Amino acid sequence: MMRRSYLTTPASVLTLALLCAAPSAAQKSASAAKGSDAVNIPFEKMTLANGLTVLLAPDHSVPQVTVDVWYHVGSKNELAGRTGFAHMFEHVMFTGSGHVPYGMHDRLTEGVGGNNNGSTTNDRTNYYETVPSNYLESALWLEADRMGYLLDKLDEAKFKAQRDIVQNERRQGVDNQPYGRAFELMDYGIYPDTHPYSWPVVGYMTDLQKAGVEDVKNFFRLYYAPANASIAIVGDFDMAQTKTLVNKYFSDIKAGAPITRPKVVAPVLAGEKRMTFEDRVQVPRLYLSWPSVGDDNDDTAPLQFLAQIISGPRTARLTKALVYDRQSAASVQAFNNDNENAGNFVINITPRPGTTLTQLEATTDSVLARLKQEGPSSEELAKTSAGLEFGFVSALQSNLGKANILLDGQVFHGEALDYKVQYAKLKAVTADDVKRVANKYLVPGRVVLSIVPLGKPELAASADKSTKVTVAPDGGHYIMGNKQ
Amino acid sequence: MIARTRISTTHLALLAAVAIGTPLTSVAAQAKLDRSVQPKAGASPKLRVPTWTKTKLANGADLIVIEKHDLPLVSFTIDFVGGAANYEPADKAGLAGFTGQMLSEGTKTKSADQLSDAQQLLGTSINGSVGNESGAVRFTSLKDKFEPALALLTDMMLNSTFPDSALERIRGRTIVGLSQQRDQPNSIAANIFTKVTYGDEHPYGRIVTEKSVKAITRDDILAFHKTYFQPGRAVITVAGDIDPKTVKGIVEKALVAWPAGGSRPTFKYPAPPAAKARTIYLIDKPKAAQSVFTFGTPGPSRNTPDYYSIAVMNNLLGGLFQSRLNHDIREVKGFSYGVNSNFAFGRGPGAFRAGGGIVSAKSDSALMGFMTHFKGVQGEMPFTDDEMKQGKESLIQSLPGRFASVNGIGAAISSIYTQDLPENYYKDFSEKINAVTKADLVRVAKKYIDVDHMNMVIVGDRAAIEASLIKTGVAPIVLLDVDGKPVMVP
Numbered sequence: 003m004m005r006r007s008y009l010t011t012p013a014s015v016l017t018l019a020l021l022c023a024a025p026s027a028a029q030k031s032a033s034a035a036k037g038s039d040a041v042n043i044p045f046e047k048m049t050l051a052n053g054l055t056v057l058l059a060p061d062h063s064v065p066q067v068t069v070d071v072w073y074h075v076g077s078k079n080e081l082a083g084r085t086g087f088a089h090m091f092e093h094v095m096f097t098g099s100g101h102v103p104y105g106m107h108d109r110l111t112e113g114v115g116g117n118n119n120g121s122t123t124n125d126r127t128n129y130y131e132t133v134p135s136n137y138l139e140s141a142l143w144l145e146a147d148r149m150g151y152l153l154d155k156l157d158e159a160k161f162k163a164q165r166d167i168v169q170n171e172r173r174q175g176v177d178n179q180p181y182g183r184a185f186e187l188m189d190y191g192i193y194p195d196t197h198p199y200s201w202p203v204v205g206y207m208t209d210l211q212k213a214g215v216e217d218v219k220n221f222f223r224l225y226y227a228p229a230n231a232s233i234a235i236v237g238d239f240d241m242a243q244t245k246t247l248v249n250k251y252f253s254d255i256k257a258g259a260p261i262t263r264p265k266v267v268a269p270v271l272a273g274e275k276r277m278t279f280e281d282r283v284q285v286p287r288l289y290l291s292w293p294s295v296g297d298d299n300d301d302t303a304p305l306q307f308l309a310q311i312i313s314g315p316r317t318a319r320l321t322k323a324l325v326y327d328r329q330s331a332a333s334v335q336a337f338n339n340d341n342e343n344a345g346n347f348v349i350n351i352t353p354r355p356g357t358t359l360t361q362l363e364a365t366t367d368s369v370l371a372r373l374k375q376e377g378p379s380s381e382e383l384a385k386t387s388a389g390l391e392f393g394f395v396s397a398l399q400s401n402l403g404k405a406n407i408l409l410d411g412q413v414f415h416g417e418a419l420d421y422k423v424q425y426a427k428l429k430a431v432t433a434d435d436v437k438r439v440a441n442k443y444l445v446p447g448r449v450v451l452s453i454v455p456l457g458k459p460e461l462a463a464s465a466d467k468s469t470k471v472t473v474a475p476d477g478g479h480y481i482m483g484n485k486q
Numbered sequence: 487m488i489a490r491t492r493i494s495t496t497h498l499a500l501l502a503a504v505a506i507g508t509p510l511t512s513v514a515a516q517a518k519l520d521r522s523v524q525p526k527a528g529a530s531p532k533l534r535v536p537t538w539t540k541t542k543l544a545n546g547a548d549l550i551v552i553e554k555h556d557l558p559l560v561s562f563t564i565d566f567v568g569g570a571a572n573y574e575p576a577d578k579a580g581l582a583g584f585t586g587q588m589l590s591e592g593t594k595t596k597s598a599d600q601l602s603d604a605q606q607l608l609g610t611s612i613n614g615s616v617g618n619e620s621g622a623v624r625f626t627s628l629k630d631k632f633e634p635a636l637a638l639l640t641d642m643m644l645n646s647t648f649p650d651s652a653l654e655r656i657r658g659r660t661i662v663g664l665s666q667q668r669d670q671p672n673s674i675a676a677n678i679f680t681k682v683t684y685g686d687e688h689p690y691g692r693i694v695t696e697k698s699v700k701a702i703t704r705d706d707i708l709a710f711h712k713t714y715f716q717p718g719r720a721v722i723t724v725a726g727d728i729d730p731k732t733v734k735g736i737v738e739k740a741l742v743a744w745p746a747g748g749s750r751p752t753f754k755y756p757a758p759p760a761a762k763a764r765t766i767y768l769i770d771k772p773k774a775a776q777s778v779f780t781f782g783t784p785g786p787s788r789n790t791p792d793y794y795s796i797a798v799m800n801n802l803l804g805g806l807f808q809s810r811l812n813h814d815i816r817e818v819k820g821f822s823y824g825v826n827s828n829f830a831f832g833r834g835p836g837a838f839r840a841g842g843g844i845v846s847a848k849s850d851s852a853l854m855g856f857m858t859h860f861k862g863v864q865g866e867m868p869f870t871d872d873e874m875k876q877g878k879e880s881l882i883q884s885l886p887g888r889f890a891s892v893n894g895i896g897a898a899i900s901s902i903y904t905q906d907l908p909e910n911y912y913k914d915f916s917e918k919i920n921a922v923t924k925a926d927l928v929r930v931a932k933k934y935i936d937v938d939h940m941n942m943v944i945v946g947d948r949a950a951i952e953a954s955l956i957k958t959g960v961a962p963i964v965l966l967d968v969d970g971k972p973v974m975v976p
Contacts, residue, residue, distance in 0.1 A: 061556075063556050063890070064534075064886045064887065064889060064890045065531030065532070065533075065534070065886050066886055066887060066890075100521065101521040101522045105808065105813075106524075108806070108807050108808045109808065109876065110524075112806055112807055112808065112880055113806070113808060113875075113876040113879065113880055114527070114876075114879050114880065114883055115879055115880050115881070115882060115883020115884040115885075116883070116884070117884075132887070134530060134531055134883040134886075135531050136527045136528040136529060136530055136531055137527050139525035139527075140524065140525050140527060142525075143521070143524065143525050146521075147521060151521070162820075163817065163818070163820045164820075166820030166821075166845075167816060167817070167820050167822075167823060169845075170776070170816075170820070170821070170822050170823040170843070170845055171823040173775040173776050173823075173843070173845060174776055174823045174843045175823075177775040178671060178774055178775040178776045178843065180666065180669040180670060238531070250519060251519070254518075254519065282669060282773075283666070283669050284665050284666065284668060284669055285662060285665060285666055315602050315605075315606050315611075316590075316598065316599065316602045317599050317602045317603055317606070322599075325655075325659075326598075326655070329655050329658065332658075332659045332662040332663065333659075352662065352666075354658055354659070354662055355658075355661075355662065381603070381607075384607060385603065385606035385607055386606075388606060388607055388608065388609035389606060389609050390609075391609055391628070392609035392610060392627065392628055393609075395557055395558065395559060395628060396559065396626065396891075398557055399557060399559070399890060399891040399892070400890065400891065401890075
């Protein structure tokens, strides 16, 4: 069950949908222009005096409506040693509030034929429900109550139960999962210890155990205020009536204090950092991760192209070389994981028997070297572009998809229409841009992580140069080298 | 850079046009809101079931056409009735899936790379797949790419060459995947459950193994392809922004080289193995943080008259987030990140299953919790009126969600014909669900949740959990290895 979840590689997935997600203003071809004219998200925006932003996008094709609330707070707002808090808080938000008894949220969403969920990333937390359109007012009542009155009903017992569930979530998604620690390990390798992106969204087990109900209260008061929230309402609703309802339920919630955002410095690796982690797996796996850039940087568009040109379809360069031509790998994945203020470009490869991680790394490097030297072909650009265009239109079929597209722009770029800008940037990407970012970011300073079967560190890529990483005895964080 | 500037201008113009001036600077005068008053829901929205046409192509395939014009998208699917359970030799599990995958490996006129490039340039992806009781070849594309994509699909379905080298590559990758599954507690639990519940003889008991995959030859694939992909068992569905007047001609013309032939399977299966007394099958996963539970028995087929009662009952037992199992074991006790239950509803005795990942130290308590709730829905814990309301409304009002996308709408309507449901299935759905009574729920729970013969598969850290599982007295424990072979205890 993936309900109420944190996202381990959120940005890559979401960004793909988002970047796919805009009409092509610059499109010249007649047929495609017809397509892009048809794709648009008509919406109105209202801003309440308390700072709450509300985006209203009607779509009457199905008698359902989605309410999606984003709070601009994620794991980067936590402190080292106090990790996992933003996500644990997300769980608490489903346990009832001042005027809403525990269980009522599910009763009035899933119990009437809708659904609900929440998710947390490094940068933001969201809560949403899709309900039959006659339950829109209930949904607004529920969201307003937990925005304004969560603490009225929060007690130790409720908090502890959710803390246990989050620990189970970590066991299920990370600790009990083959290769489950890979992303934590790469972030551990790339970011300095106190960097806001260095710890996992779900948090370290020891930190989760330390969290107390007072922490929750302080966190709520700081970040769960209207001025730090944006709402999208998408689907089958009446515009005028819904604006009245928004005012009715949200206008008297207090604005909240100004927020100091963490300073996120782009990480730089002086050289290559090679790590070996032993896990309960039978097949080793190679992970490469380079510091790149986040959502706030123009290079994300060409990096998106670069990822598609490296892996995915069978004719993508690395996929073709490793999986098809040499048949030395079972699978290859590349993506740019762009968080709000920083990112990393990741490639992971699972070998086929008979191929070592050392060989895979060498072949990968030669494929990347060639791409860096010659840049992509015009056909590679055209194929990527066509896939992104289709993905954009397809994402518009879902109310939640549209809500997230609008909110991503509103929250991270201060403008819900930002998807049009992002799309235009994508359309403007040239072969030279892709070549430039490949040379700029796929540099020697990177993390090379080998996950190998227990007791077999010799299976790591260039094992003699790789340093063993272990989980600290208290299960809290990672230790590099033999510090025991 | 120039492009970006130009587009920014467009963007500002749009901004002005779209964001009509609604910033509210003052709060409308209103009495203090009493937030303890739960808003009353208006009347339920009327279910709008899409309309469709059904005709036949000259070769006998059914053609379903559903219009949906809000976005320039088209979904095209050829569904095949029947699958591996009906057409695959018992010792070659994996053959059906391989054949589906190999439709992408090259045709008489295009190499695999050319097929892939052509799809990418159209912004689409054409996929072949064959599952246990059904298969499909399908794509979704922008409207103006529909015809070229359909031509590619036809070429792949009818003219594939199934090269030996591709078979070897797919075999190799599959074997890596199978060995990775042996690390995955969920995969282990699913495979062992299948084995102990259906045995090696029943088509539902077959699992893909390294041995079965190694037995597949190119001739097997050619033969499976020839037998399986026939219009006599095909339902073609076109859903989306299409012109209903021309679509049949377009499809007929694209598939003109597809000769008539084939028929639907009968889905007559042998009975599953005789039920055994309730047993815990424990597979050791040293130091596992969680125990994975998969409990169940063979269940009813999709055409059972009890379908609606089972749907409501299961919703309340382990379907909804607020179901009894998840509410108790996850939310109240905190033993899990989530537990659930479901009925597979195949053409034959598809399984009833319940389970989830349980924190190791609470495996015994959670086991007893499952037993309590199985017995609870059988009458020990009566269903409340509010549960009934929720169990039904959640099914009825979620139905429109199936009609939101072109893929969803196509699948919803084609399933009527691939699963032999009545044509008024969606129109009558709410009436059928509303007719279910509390007595029905108890009756179907007793009939289909056979607690005395339940197979209880647990994958977890034996050293940490075995003694406490024995102490519960729920069932004797049989130790199995990852392949389902008994472990000899010294």
